[in-house]
Amino acid sequence: MRAVTIPQPGGPDALVWAEVPDPEPGPGEVIVDVRASGVNRADLLQRQGHYPPPPGASAYPGLECSGVITEVGADVAGWAVGQQVCALLSGGGYAERVAVPAGQLLPVPACDSVDAAALPEVACTVWSNLIQVGRLSAGDTLLVHGGGSGIGTFAIQFGAALGATVLTTARAAKHDRLRELGAAHTIDYREQDFAEEVRRVTDGRGADVVLDIMGASYLGRNVAALATGGRLVVIGMQGGRKAELDLGALLTKRASVSATSLRARPLAEKAEIVQGVRDEVWPMVTAGAIRPIVDRRLPMAEAAQAHRLVESNEHFGKVVLTIG
Structure with a gap:
């Protein structure tokens, strides 16, 4: 098969579309013939040499895909050859075939x-x-940073579908589309202090939950934006790894700060999350409350161009790589 390989870490041109061995299904796995794969910032970090795949995962980038099951390994129940599926991956989505638990x-x-x-x-x-x-x-009240990203466009729709009031930060050019997705208030992070805006539009109360992709550079303002009992959840470090945390402010608000990642979690935890998504999120997609927001599709062999686009932050939603 062919896959996007990374012979040496580097810029987008480090991605090479090459012939590689076919995957084999292990126990509890299926083989999916990939039709498309989503591009995520974690893929960019892997290409740069900063985010290696966990032990046992495919060396090729790609944390999600859609396609058709073509082989079923031992100890697999409930799935069959010919079924159309999409999948959460630890790696390997930028390829014609991938083994999936x-x-x-x-x-x-x-x-x-x-x-x-x-x-x-x-x-x-x-x-x-x-x-x-x-x-x-x-x-x-939910504050979503990076509203125009893949995570952001999904989180806005999910929060609105759940019945939360969604606030989001993004470039001003993206605000109209973010309001169409369900954002009640949009904040231009380049021109406005988001913590002040959150307090203003909530009459001083603040946000119950903040979903943050920036990390260090937003930490202080995120805490300031929290309501009493608020929860700050950090899922990215685009603004750096280290910052000073005012524990007094956190104590006064009886608030919490959590940080999580998904890729390296044990299989059982991932399976639990996937089942939760199937039970609680897929019905929202069926009802039309959530839809995939795709900026554009590019051929898999043009993965370098897809990475340039994501690095530019000019896209809205996800960039998808396709095969065939």
């Missing part, structure tokens, strides 16, 4: 089967962090 498979929901490749990683990340960690519920 059965617990990380999802049926293609009520959307285009190519666009379905844009859902598993963001759906699992958002559901696990907003529900399992952030305990988001109807009536809460």
Whole structure:
């Protein structure tokens, strides 16, 4: 088969579309012939040499895909050759075929089967962090940073579908589309202090949950934006790794700060998250409350161009790589 390889870490041109050995299904795994794969920032970090795949995972980038099951390994129940699926991966999505643990498979929901490749990683990340960690519920106020990203566009829709009031930060050019997705208030992070804006639009109360992709550079303002009992959930470090935390402010608000990642979790934890997404999120997709937001599709062999686009932050939603 062919796959996008990384012979040496580097810029987008480090990605090489090459012939590689076919994967073999291990116990509890299936082989999926890939139709499309979503591009995530973790793929960019892997290409740069900063985010290696966990032990035992494919060396090729790609944390989600859609396609068709073509082989079923031992000890797999409930899945069969010929089924259209999408999947959460630990790696290997930028390829013509990939081995997937059965617990990380999802049926293609009520959307285009190519666009379905844009859902598993963001759906699992958002559901696990907003529900399992952030305990988001109807009536809460949710602040989503990076509203125009794949995570952001999904989190806005999910929060709105759940009955939360969603606030989001993004470039001003993206605000109209973010309001169409369900954002009640949009904040231009380049021109406005988001913590002040959150307090202003909530009459000083603050946000119950903050979903943050920035990390260090936003830590102080995120805490300032929290409501009493608020939960800050950090899922990215685009703004750095280290910052000073005012524990007094946290104590006064009886608030919490959590940080999570998804890729290296044990298989059982991933399977639990995938099942939660299937039970609670897929019905929202079927009902039309959530849809995959795809900026554009590019051929898998043009993965370098897809990475340049994501690095530019000019895209809205997800970039999807396609085969065939």
